[in-house]
Amino acid sequence: MPSRSVExxxxxxxxxxxxxxxxxxxxxxxxxxxxGDWANSSGVFPSGDGASGHDFKFQVNxxxxxxxxxxxxxxxxxxxxxxxxxxxxxxxxxSSFLDLNGSGTILRDDVILARNAQFTTVPAGSHDLTGPxxxxxxxxxTGQSASDRITSNAAxxxxxxxxxxxTLFTASLNGGAFVDIAGFRNVxxxxxxxxxxxxxxxxxxxxxxxxxxxxxxxEDGFGNAxxxxxxxxLDTARPLGSIPIVGTNPVTFSAFDVIxxxxxxxxxxxxxSYTLEALTGPNAGQMIAVTGVQESTSSTALLQLATxxxxxxxxxxxxxxxxxxxxxxxxGxTTFNFTVSDPVGITSISPASGEExxxxxxxxxxxxEDAVDPATITPASFQVMxxxxxxxxxxxxxSTERFVTxxxxxxxxxxxxxxxxxxxxxxxxxxxxxxxxxxxxxxGGVSTANxxxxxxxxxxxxxxxxxxxxxxxGLPLVGAxxxxxxxxxxxxxxDADGRFDLTNMPAPDFFVHIDGSTATHVNDGGNLVAISAGxxxxxxxxxxxxxxxxxxxxxxxxxxxxxxxPPMSMGDVSTxxxxxxxxxxxGAAGLAELAAMFPEVDPQVWARTGVTxxxxxxxxxxxxxxxxxxxxxxxxx
Numbered sequence: 001m002p003s004r005s006v007e008x009x010x011x012x013x014x015x016x017x018x019x020x021x022x023x024x025x026x027x028x029x030x031x032x033x034x035x036g037d038w039a040n041s042s043g044v045f046p047s048g049d050g051a052s053g054h055d056f057k058f059q060v061n062x063x064x065x066x067x068x069x070x071x072x073x074x075x076x077x078x079x080x081x082x083x084x085x086x087x088x089x090x091x092x093x094x095s096s097f098l099d100l101n102g103s104g105t106i107l108r109d110d111v112i113l114a115r116n117a118q119f120t121t122v123p124a125g126s127h128d129l130t131g132p133x134x135x136x137x138x139x140x141x142t143g144q145s146a147s148d149r150i151t152s153n154a155a156x157x158x159x160x161x162x163x164x165x166x167t168l169f170t171a172s173l174n175g176g177a178f179v180d181i182a183g184f185r186n187v188x189x190x191x192x193x194x195x196x197x198x199x200x201x202x203x204x205x206x207x208x209x210x211x212x213x214x215x216x217x218x219e220d221g222f223g224n225a226x227x228x229x230x231x232x233x234l235d236t237a238r239p240l241g242s243i244p245i246v247g248t249n250p251v252t253f254s255a256f257d258v259i260x261x262x263x264x265x266x267x268x269x270x271x272x273s274y275t276l277e278a279l280t281g282p283n284a285g286q287m288i289a290v291t292g293v294q295e296s297t298s299s300t301a302l303l304q305l306a307t308x309x310x311x312x313x314x315x316x317x318x319x320x321x322x323x324x325x326x327x328x329x330x331x332g333x334t335t336f337n338f339t340v341s342d343p344v345g346i347t348s349i350s351p352a353s354g355e356e357x358x359x360x361x362x363x364x365x366x367x368x369e370d371a372v373d374p375a376t377i378t379p380a381s382f383q384v385m386x387x388x389x390x391x392x393x394x395x396x397x398x399s400t401e402r403f404v405t406x407x408x409x410x411x412x413x414x415x416x417x418x419x420x421x422x423x424x425x426x427x428x429x430x431x432x433x434x435x436x437x438x439x440x441x442x443x444g445g446v447s448t449a450n451x452x453x454x455x456x457x458x459x460x461x462x463x464x465x466x467x468x469x470x471x472x473x474g475l476p477l478v479g480a481x482x483x484x485x486x487x488x489x490x491x492x493x494x495d496a497d498g499r500f501d502l503t504n505m506p507a508p509d510f511f512v513h514i515d516g517s518t519a520t521h522v523n524d525g526g527n528l529v530a531i532s533a534g535x536x537x538x539x540x541x542x543x544x545x546x547x548x549x550x551x552x553x554x555x556x557x558x559x560x561x562x563x564x565x566p567p568m569s570m571g572d573v574s575t576x577x578x579x580x581x582x583x584x585x586x587g588a589a590g591l592a593e594l595a596a597m598f599p600e601v602d603p604q605v606w607a608r609t610g611v612t613x614x615x616x617x618x619x620x621x622x623x624x625x626x627x628x629x630x631x632x633x634x635x636x637x
Contacts, residue, residue, distance in 0.1 A: 281312020
């Protein structure tokens, strides 16, 4: 640039590299100090790095006569000035770089000045206007990513260098006072601020957990300053683990939570991080497999087991290598003991409480969650009451000891409220505890169920008719007996058309058994064909519906249907024993029929198929499978 005198008088600036320094003591009307830092290396205006403070510095090269600003005055500069003679400030091509004496008009004296300054050049070298260079980061970013600036280690590693040397090196935390940290800088420019150093910067107080901003300022020998801001989050809290099932649990389970006080790392949600050992009970000494771990929340792991836990004591061990998302290791215990002491519960009572129109011949069945001691199932602990009095009958406990059946000696009274009472205080489970009879998850209690038997008053003119047929041929069965529960005098047999007529029946429902074992013939187009000696038909029990004062055909929701009974080979019938278990499989006739029906199935599949009936089960076989009572082979016309 041309040499001009400064405002207010004085000599023109001589040939040199001049540095102008505007002090950060200058403030705006709001009291904010000048932000004089160059935001980038090219020195593009305006200045500022976003934080107030530091002088504004810039360099100007002064060479009078350097019209083309090449840093040296030569003949081409003289020519430029001569060619611009007589241009004033109003001329569109006027340039202050050509008006060497600053008169406002380019004249011959400007040409002389340029000619006399030939071969003048800017001195070599340059002023240092750049602040120290910085690189700083957390010494160990222990968060979920290496760049999230979350750490459990209060330490910063950095480098600060400047060719002109570092004369001032300070730091502050969270807007506090600046503290001299020059003593932490090594000769090579590296420095580390550990927890003690950061405590010094923090006014002598250890740095607490939370969000922080560390501001470091460095200044070189020419007063050029650089500020570096590092924001980070310190988290040194070690997570604690717990399980809500510590202690005795009256209800078993197949999943439970492990709860932590901090958001946890990925390992906390992996099956390999946990072991579960049975200390007592049927699985004592065995490890219980943890089949899955679900991340319910960032701090809650749901451990899933293959099955519900048996009664006993257990120990859960969490891996001590577990850490939270910041890398803090577990604190406190990593093993947790708990107990499962779940008394046997009642899963169902049949007939169900509130059930109506119950058959007077239907047995009462109580099912348990697990085995009970048969010796404790007595008339004192299990009663069926009608009209306030115990119903005479017998109690049979299944071979599995998981259900008990009450067989009454005579049909229950009709149109009567019946109460089932099970006293859990008098029963003992095979687990050594009295069962939870009333469903409050505590041993003991009394369970009751109330049902009402159907009315059995015979109503004149209330009649039901129907037909019994062979399941395969569809031909009428002759001589099958229809037995009416509680009214043996009303029993009938099917005629030559397979028809039966039941007269003066109760309404709206009554129970019957279709006894195919008494059938004698099949009607084949009017030709009565005797049933072979080796064949019989089964017995099927069903409720029938009636309409008072009307004659109706056997129907289901208004759609008439016939009763179909399948023929059975007598050789396929097995007799059950009261004293030993009886294995029952498909007989020869059944195997042959299955092979014909399913030719694609290996016959050995059917040959290996069977069921074993334990002693006493034969009496309750029908009660064992109540669904069979509803699934007789019935087909619509």
